[in-house]
Amino acid sequence: MLSRVAESVYWLARYLERAEDTARLISVNSHLLLDFPKATRLGWSTLVTITGSEDIFDKYYEERDEVSVLNFLCGDRRYSGSIISSLTAARENLRTTRDVMPQRIWEEVNQVYLAVSQQAESGINPRNRDVFLNRVIRSCEAVNGMIAGTLSYTQTRTFLMIGRQIERADMTTRIIDVRSANLLPKNSDDFTPFETLQWVSVLKSLTGFQMYRQHVRLRVRGPDVLRFLLQDQQFPRAVACCISRISRELETLPGGTRALAAADHCLVHLTEADVSLLAVEPEKLHQYIDDIQLDISQLHDQIADTWFRLVEESRVLAELTQSQS
Amino acid sequence: MTKVNWQEYACNGFYDELIAAPGNPRPESQMLCDYFQNLEAAELIEHKHAVDVAIQTMGITFTVYSEGSMIDRAWPFDPVPRIIPRPEWEKTAAGLRQRVQALNMFIDDLYHDQRIIKDGVFPAEVLAQSANFRPQCVGISPPHSVWAHICGSDLVRDGDGTLYVLEDNLRVPSGVSYMLENRNVTKRVLPEMFATGQIQPVDDYTDQLFDMLASMSPRPGDDPQIVVLTPGIYNSAYYEHSYLAQQMGVELVEGPDLIVGDDDCVYMKTVDGLQRVDVIYRRIDDMFLDPEAFNPDSMLGVPGLMRSWRAGKVALANAPGAGVADDKVVYAFVPKIIRYYLDQDPLIPNVPSYLCMFEEDREYVLANLESLVVKPANESGGYGMLIGPHSTKRERKAFAELIRSNPRNYMAQPTLNLSTAPTLCGNAMEPRHVDLRPFILSGGNDTYVTTGGLTRVAMTKGSLVVNSSQGGGSKDTWIVDVKEG
Numbered sequence: 155m156l157s158r159v160a161e162s163v164y165w166l167a168r169y170l171e172r173a174e175d176t177a178r179l180i181s182v183n184s185h186l187l188l189d190f191p192k193a194t195r196l197g198w199s200t201l202v203t204i205t206g207s208e209d210i211f212d213k214y215y216e217e218r219d220e221v222s223v224l225n226f227l228c229g230d231r232r233y234s235g236s237i238i239s240s241l242t243a244a245r246e247n248l249r250t251t252r253d254v255m256p257q258r259i260w261e262e263v264n265q266v267y268l269a270v271s272q273q274a275e276s277g278i279n280p281r282n283r284d285v286f287l288n289r290v291i292r293s294c295e296a297v298n299g300m301i302a303g304t305l306s307y308t309q310t311r312t313f314l315m316i317g318r319q320i321e322r323a324d325m326t327t328r329i330i331d332v333r334s335a336n337l338l339p340k341n342s343d344d345f346t347p348f349e350t351l352q353w354v355s356v357l358k359s360l361t362g363f364q365m366y367r368q369h370v371r372l373r374v375r376g377p378d379v380l381r382f383l384l385q386d387q388q389f390p391r392a393v394a395c396c397i398s399r400i401s402r403e404l405e406t407l408p409g410g411t412r413a414l415a416a417a418d419h420c421l422v423h424l425t426e427a428d429v430s431l432l433a434v435e436p437e438k439l440h441q442y443i444d445d446i447q448l449d450i451s452q453l454h455d456q457i458a459d460t461w462f463r464l465v466e467e468s469r470v471l472a473e474l475t476q477s478q479s
Numbered sequence: 480m481t482k483v484n485w486q487e488y489a490c491n492g493f494y495d496e497l498i499a500a501p502g503n504p505r506p507e508s509q510m511l512c513d514y515f516q517n518l519e520a521a522e523l524i525e526h527k528h529a530v531d532v533a534i535q536t537m538g539i540t541f542t543v544y545s546e547g548s549m550i551d552r553a554w555p556f557d558p559v560p561r562i563i564p565r566p567e568w569e570k571t572a573a574g575l576r577q578r579v580q581a582l583n584m585f586i587d588d589l590y591h592d593q594r595i596i597k598d599g600v601f602p603a604e605v606l607a608q609s610a611n612f613r614p615q616c617v618g619i620s621p622p623h624s625v626w627a628h629i630c631g632s633d634l635v636r637d638g639d640g641t642l643y644v645l646e647d648n649l650r651v652p653s654g655v656s657y658m659l660e661n662r663n664v665t666k667r668v669l670p671e672m673f674a675t676g677q678i679q680p681v682d683d684y685t686d687q688l689f690d691m692l693a694s695m696s697p698r699p700g701d702d703p704q705i706v707v708l709t710p711g712i713y714n715s716a717y718y719e720h721s722y723l724a725q726q727m728g729v730e731l732v733e734g735p736d737l738i739v740g741d742d743d744c745v746y747m748k749t750v751d752g753l754q755r756v757d758v759i760y761r762r763i764d765d766m767f768l769d770p771e772a773f774n775p776d777s778m779l780g781v782p783g784l785m786r787s788w789r790a791g792k793v794a795l796a797n798a799p800g801a802g803v804a805d806d807k808v809v810y811a812f813v814p815k816i817i818r819y820y821l822d823q824d825p826l827i828p829n830v831p832s833y834l835c836m837f838e839e840d841r842e843y844v845l846a847n848l849e850s851l852v853v854k855p856a857n858e859s860g861g862y863g864m865l866i867g868p869h870s871t872k873r874e875r876k877a878f879a880e881l882i883r884s885n886p887r888n889y890m891a892q893p894t895l896n897l898s899t900a901p902t903l904c905g906n907a908m909e910p911r912h913v914d915l916r917p918f919i920l921s922g923g924n925d926t927y928v929t930t931g932g933l934t935r936v937a938m939t940k941g942s943l944v945v946n947s948s949q950g951g952g953s954k955d956t957w958i959v960d961v962k963e964g
Contacts, residue, residue, distance in 0.1 A: 157748040158736050249712050253725040309750055408751050461750045 155309040159254060161462040162247040163310055167317030169244035170263075173237045174294035175325040177287040179204065180227055182358045184283060198223040204332040205235055224283060229274025237290055238274050241267045256304045259297055266293035315403050316457065323396035324450050329359050330383055331443040353379050360391045376433035384424055384446075393446065394424045400453070413456040420449035483515045483523065483908050488901060490910045494640050496561050496900040507564040507959045511672060515559070515908070527903060529668045530558045539660045540718050554657060555952035560665060561900045561913060561934040565679065568958045571634070571642060572917070572928040574826030577817060579630050579919045579926060582647060582804045584820040586626040589803055590616050600819045601812055605836070608887045609803050610856065611650075613765060615772050616800035619789055622695045623923040627804065628796040629688070629760075630919040631655070634827070634932075638896035643830045645914065647813070649797060649805040651762050654953075655684060655918050656719035658933040659726075661955040679930045679958040684918070685726040688760075691922040692727075695794035696757040704754060705729045706747060708737070708761040710779045720762050734763070739783030743790040758794045759784075765799045807890050808834055808856045831893060835886040844891040845882065848875045851891040853882070866943060868894050897943055900954065902936055912937045914945050915956065931956035 183201055199218040202211045207226075210233055215222040230236045234243075245267045248260055266289065273286050298318075305311050353374045357363040360383065369386065370378045386392035401417045404410045423446060432439040459465040486502040488495075497508040504512035518526065531553075539554040563571075588595050589612070595601045606612055631652025633645040662681050666673060689705070696703035709720035711733050724731035730747065737756065738746050746753035761768065767777040772785035787793045803809070811832035814825045833840040833851070844851060853865040865878045882889045899910035917932030934954040935945035945951040 155750045156730055156732060156736050157750060158733065159730075160750045246712075249717075253721050253731050313750075464748050464752070 155254075155313075157462050157464055159251055160309065160313045161458070162251045163254070164313040164317035164457070164462075166244050166247040166251065167314040168321040169240045169247065170294050170297060171318045171321035172235065172325070173240035173244065174291055175322065176205065176227060176235070176237050176240070177290040177294075178361060179325075179329070179359050180224065181284070181287045181291075182355065184280070186355045186358070200332060201227060204328050206328065207233055207235055220280060224278050224280070225274075228278045228286065229270070231274075238270055241270055241290075251310075254310045256300055258304070259300050262293055262296050262300065266290065309407070312403050312406055313461075316400055319396040319400045319403075320450060320454060320457075322391055323393045323400075324447065326360055326383060326391050326393050326396070327443050327447050327450070329356060330380070331440060356383070362389055362391055365389050377430045380427075380429040380433050380439075384427055384429065394421060397421050397424065397450075397453075404457075407461065409460060413453065413460050416449070416453040416456040420446065420453060423449055481906060482520050483518065485512055485516060485908075488908055488910070490899060490901075493896055493910060493912075494636055494638055494898040495910055496563075496636070496898055496913065497559075498901065505562075505564075507961050508562045510675065510677075511560065511562065511957075514669075514672065523903075526668060527558060530556060530664060533664045533667045539657070539664075554660070555938065555950075556661060556664060557902045557911075557936055557938075557952050557954045558665070558668065559901050559903055559908070560669075560955040560957045561915075562957045562959050563915075563931060564961045565958050566961065567642075568931065571827060574644075575632060575917060575919050575928050576926045577821065577823060577826055578632065578644065578647070578813065579627065579921055581817040581820045582630070582649065582813070583625050583627055583921055585816045586649075586798075586801055586804050587620075587624045588820075590619060590626075590800060595816070595819055598819070600815055605806075605808055605812075605887070606803075609806055609809070611765070611800070611802035611806055613800035613803070615785060616798070619798075621798045622697075622794060625921045625923070626798040626801040628691060628695070628798070628921050630921070631916050631932075632919065634915045634917065635830075635895055636898035638898075640898075642827060643895070644813075644827050645830055646807060646810060647805050648916075650764065650802040651716075651797070652916070652918065653716040653719050653762075654916050654933040654935075655929070656722040657953055658916075658918075658929065658931075658956070659684060660722075661933070661953060665955040677960040679960070681930045681956075684929055685723065687920055687927045688723070689727045689729075691920045691927070692758045692760055692794075692796060694922045695796060697791055697794060698757055701757075703757040704747075705758045705760065706732045706737075706756050708732055708734070708759050708763055708781075710734075710763050710767070714762070716762065723760070734777075734779045734781050737781040737784070739781060739787050743783075743787045743792045745781070745784065745787050745793045756793060758796065760796050765802060768795075768799060806856045807854050808836070808887065811890060830895065833891045835882050835889040835891065840891075841882065841886055844889075845879055848878060850894060852894050853878055853889055853891045856888045856890065866894065869943075894943075900934070900936065902938070902952075902954075904938070904940075909940065911940070912943050912945070913954070931958045 180201065183198070187197070197218070198220050201223055202208055202218055205227065211218070211226055214230070214232060215226060226233060226236065228237045231239055231242070233239060241263070245263050248255060248263055252260055269289060273282070278286055301311065301314060353376060354363060356379060357366050357374070362383065366374070366379070366382050369389070370382060372378065382389065383392055385394045387395050387398060389395055397417055397420050401414060401421070404414050404417060427442060432442055485498060485504060488498055488501055490498050490501065497504055497512060499505050534553050534556055585595065589606065596603050596606065627649040629652060631648040631654060633648070634642050635645045636642050659682060672678065692705050693703045705727070706729055707720055707724040709717060709731055711717065714720070721731055732747055736747050738748065738753070740746060745756045745759070747756050763779050766774045767779045769780045769782060769784040770777045771782045784793070785799065788795050788799070810829065811834050814829055817823060817825045833844050835841040835844055844853065848865070848870070849867045851867045853867070855863045865874060897912040897914065900913045901908045902911040904911070913934050913936045915932050915934050918929045920927040934956045936952050936954055937943055937945045938950060938952045
């Protein structure tokens, strides 16, 4: 498989996952807000922070109100992380990889892109929000289904899986980071009635509430939620679960020693987390999440160097050239 | 939409491919014309709709540049096939083989001894001013001495029914994927017609292409690594590049995917490391192929590619420099070229041509601009042409100046009464002008000609411009067995 095509496929999966995760995030946030009293600090602003887009948002918008945040995250092409931008990028990547991807995937992505563009043109408001977000989520799920059902187990599929998992792991860490900064008590006795609701919101943002309840049969508590989202090996959106699956995919590729080491490093880091401590120490948690994000970004770099940029190959080629001349 | 009635079909004044006279289809077209005539108006609408759906779901597109951005357009397709009887086609195919064989000998000669110039058959001054002659290619001997492996020749039919070659495209001719896709669409919507078994299949093209490319490999015996080299998604023919790669099961690569080592071999960058490439079907123009040899600013090409080709470590189809023979001035010499190299009379005639470089011809052209089609030597895609009968006085004046300032760059031909074929236009069957682009593959020992080719149709009434970049559409082309007697 061509390195360029592998890279396109990898990013295609990341963009689609990003579009889907962003849609889920907004969807949960909107529902959650309806249950909260106006005075809480939790608001639309959080979404801007979670997505790491504060600078660009503030450049174009005056206020972090519902309509602005919605339009920014869903339909603003000036922001590269918006749903429309993610879908645009996914579609462009698909155009260059049409020869390796099942035809129906192209049709699905093309259709959702056209629908989303149309909707974005006319503006997204609280009334049409749910329909819009569901359209995006369903299409992404459909594409994942087509990949599962019709794409052969080749390197194309391997890179799709890796891209999807890495984006997912990254999104989970972001959600834990920002939501938790809001949630964590200044001291552990300071419990508000909404405390539980907020932890529930973290789980819901990741579509993890139901799975959490099945897994942890106690009331929702900070340390348990953290353990579940960071270390669980069965919940598909738990960071450790994502990284483990990446490891399994990496093992099928040639010359993956460095990438595998990077994944292992991240996994060890996750398993060693002292969740009870992190759950009550906001600064420590923030620092910890930063470290994990660094691990993920290093894992990405290793993947890119090994298979997209062929760093090792270029070195060998240079040596060959020297020995010949 | 109303029912089709061939009695009302107004083909007067032109040679029509399907209908000899109103109400009177040609023998090989009888079956198809009956079929359309028997459709109820509603069925005809359904038929057209089925075609549109097929094209959309199959994702057949071409890319156009419009309002500052590139867009994918659905391929404009007319559902009424164009029909050619098999005996006529076999003669035409023989003529195309003859022509391409002579052209390849001509190109090889130009890059070696230039006997044809020394023998006074081809003027040195034409070569001296050729924009597509590549000094970088002099002395190179590609495998089997073939330069133009894939040729797309445009055929047109005049008012009296004679088929002419209008031009030869020897650089990166496109359209073959649409020929194949057009057939797939018609098979979906006209399955009854194919049941008779009289329509010759077209779909062995990609196999033939693959075999031809494989035969060029510098490492014969091994499983050759073949790639299609594309300029990328912004190229208007990207769909075709991707289609051909997909059909042949080879990689579709862009310039930056390839690298030339110090061993002069070409490698592609894959997840499994560098892999040697043997044959490149390149769809990038000469000038962008290798920044070391040609345009140094090219981002599309592969540095060192010419070096590798010269060393015989990689095969290129078409060979760089092959375009020297598809110059429209060189075109006028093709009958002489055929006689010179093959000692045969041309089987398909050229359209009579006036070369502005010769004074007598130039004076004639300048005096008759109103009735002639004037073409620049090195443009393709229908750009930069003057169609005399459709031109304004101001355009003619501008062209006269262009011709005077650079006579070598212009040639002129009489305006042909291009043949027509029934085309579904809005509510009715109307005659529209068509041409035909067959594709010719030249390998080591044999030459393959597609069964028919891509029929292009000028969708606008009276228009002679069939290029898809300028609003042309296309039709499926049937080579049909005719029953004896």
